[in-house]
């Protein structure tokens with residue numbers, strides 16, 4: 001394990017900002033620490049960098065405890081959200097600055113600067129000042145400066161959040177390429193689930209100072225461990241219900257009973273559940289035509305044309321609304337519809353315990 005965060009907690013006065021967070025990153029892995037604003041990401045990353053001394057817990061690098069080691073001796077480079085390039089220095093001098101203190105001879109240093117500017121496609125801007133660069137070029141210059149000292153771990157703290165969408169997507173592809181080419185162990189911190197899912201080998205999802213789930217992006221998306229991960233990775237698409245029967249599984253949701261044939265759940269009748277289903281897993285049907293799929297009845301409340309598809313919002317009772325992605329010829333507002341889904345696309349969470357309910361095929 002290249003980086004291990006073990007039982008990390010941090011208080012600011014009375015507020016417990018980080019509560020017993022543990023995760024690890026293997027050598028060469030890119031892990032995204034992702035969660036909404038205020039969930040504690042910055043506190044975790046600053047503890048790893050050495051700028052915050054955690055109230056409890058331990059940070060280990062290459063198996064060695066570095067919790068008390070000063071930031072400059074940890075072998076960690078950080079790229080922050082806002083630019084920290086020195087404005088009076090050229091791009092080349094900024095990159096050289098990162099390795100200046102290492103006692104490397106000038107010729108070798110010059111080569112390292114050149115190699116890293118090439119890596120981030122900025123060789124021609126070597127003599128430019130930061131003010132002459134575009135926003136994306138400045139980010140790349142910071143990456144070059146962070147990577148030139150060959151850090152053991154690279155921390156990227158919201159490096160894309162100040163950029164517009166097109167540039168953000170382009171730069172995140174660049175970061176993925178650079179990380180692959182250098183193989184540097186990377187912790188990427190973001191509040192943006194799309195950036196996190198697009199970039200990371202693995203996600204650590206935080207909410208309210210705790211880890212809400214971790215795993216490969218696709219696994220977490222398709223099999224969320226709890227209701228927070230289900231609605232944070234993708235769109236919140238939930239309704240409440242109670243288990244009303246065993247095999248086939250039945251869920252009472254408001255006035256309706258949804259039947260899931262060939263499925264059993266590992267919880268007793270009467271268990272209250274939060275049900276989640278991704279918009280792309282829902283299909284809109286004519287309510288008068290029988291379907292073999294489980295479905296829930298509702299009335300269309302909104303239809304949004306979002307380009308390649310329509311987002312159809314359906315009120316399903318009890319104030320709950322579900323959004324279904326629909327390819328063509330959408331229904332009209334106020335139409336009565338059935339919203340159908342495959343039984344294995346419905347994610348159920350025990351409302352009291354917050355855990356995922358396992359559905360078993362019968």
Ligand SMILES: Nc1ncnc2c1ncn2[C@@H]1O[C@H](COP(=O)(O)OP(=O)(O)OP(=O)(O)O)[C@@H](O)[C@H]1O
Nearest residue numbers: 012015017035036037038039040041042043044191
């Ligand atoms: N220096 C501080 N003093 C007091 N409270 C703080 C301090 N820094 C952070 N907090 C509080 O700790 C909690 C976690 O903050 P933190 O910045 O770690 O979260 P975050 O997920 O990085 O949020 P953001 O994306 O908004 O920066 C928040 O409630 C925040 O108000």
